[in-house]
Amino acid sequence: MTDTAALTLVAVLVGGPAVMLTPFWLGRHSSESHANATAREIRAQQAARAAVERPKELTR
Numbered sequence: 001m002t003d004t005a006a007l008t009l010v011a012v013l014v015g016g017p018a019v020m021l022t023p024f025w026l027g028r029h030s031s032e033s034h035a036n037a038t039a040r041e042i043r044a045q046q047a048a049r050a051a052v053e054r055p056k057e058l059t060r
Contacts, residue, residue, distance in 0.1 A: 001009075
């Protein structure tokens with residue numbers, strides 16, 4: 001086996017599973033980043049709402 005053939009075989013053996021798993025990795029990354037962005041927006045909305053609707057302090 002020549003060096004070029006060995007290099008090609010290694011590239012196919014390593015690259016094949018990587019290419020097949022890439023869509024799953026990209027999907028997971030996309031969903032996690034969307035979840036983080038949505039959570040950040042919800043926290044910001046809740047903080048803004050809490051700043052406006054402060055409970056009255058009770059005094060004695």
